[in-house]
Amino acid sequence: MMKLKGRTAVITGANQGLGEAIAIGFVKQGADVYICARDNAKLLVTQKKLQNIAAKGQKIAAMVVDVSKESDVKEFIKSAIAEFNHVDIFVNNAGIYGPKGPVEDVNSEDWVKAIAINLNGVFYCCKHIMAHMKKNKYGKIINLSGGGATAPLPFISAYAASKAGVVRLTETLAGECQEYNIDVNAVAPGALNTRLLDEVLAVGPESVGKDFYDKALKQKKEGGVPLEIGVELCVFLASADSDGITGRLISAKWDHWKSLPKRRKELMASDIYTLRRIIPEDRSQKWD
Secondary structure, three states: OOOOOOOOOOOOOOHHHEEEEEEOHHHOOOOOOEEEEOOOOHHHHHHEEEEEEEEOOOOEEEOOOOOOHHHHHHHHHHHHHHHHOOOEEEEOOOOOOOOOOOOOOOHHHHHHHHHHHHHHHHHHHHHHHHHHHHHHEEEEEEOOHHHHOOOOOOHHHHHHHHHHHHHHHHHHHHHHHHHHOOOEEEEEEOOOOHHHHHHHHHHHHHHHHHHHHHHHHHHHHHHOHHHHHHHHHHEEEEEEOOOOOOOOOOOOOOOOOOHHHHHHHHHHOOOOOOHHHHHHOHHOOOOO
């Protein structure tokens, strides 16, 4: 049984890597899909792939969009609603690493540009799809986060800061729109062998630090986390199976998310899978 049949999904940054894999997974699950990215040539290739696997009657569309530009996002969402009539699922996948190196050495414009794509882009998309979802009293927003949200990433500061911001924005929006049956969650897909990994290997340990470079080299050799694991989690969060689960950062690889439907009440009454400050008592320490 296809979990997304009859639903329309919008996916940003979907012309390669995880974004493309999510789009393919959604189409296989029966969704109509509207994708966007900045590179038109790659976008058209992905659109063709999706059309080739789509069933009769499934709609596939694509549009060139720079999510760091609010005007682009507004036009894209307006087009999506006009083209598909309704948008049920919005996946904010577009993202970049940004500049790499000690903060005093990185280019400030590149740093701000990474924030604009990774964080501002998520904000613009959520802002301009929210009225539509509130009107329909239903929606699924999935924001791609990552390791930068839960641990420091020396020498990749723009990425780390923006991804932490995405998670807090996710939690905040979940609280704002819960009464409208709109679920907003963040996904940590794991260490993927995509273009971002290739960027790290290309700049070398001088820019990202020896420890991070060595981890990337090991990941490249061992294969990393399969894209399919992140895709499966996104399908779950986009489907009715996850209704009522909101405001969480979920790891595709490490968290037992397949069992969450039977733990829905317990989960939503707790701060499990959220970003929180740790105090001494949390680590069995009693400090004056």
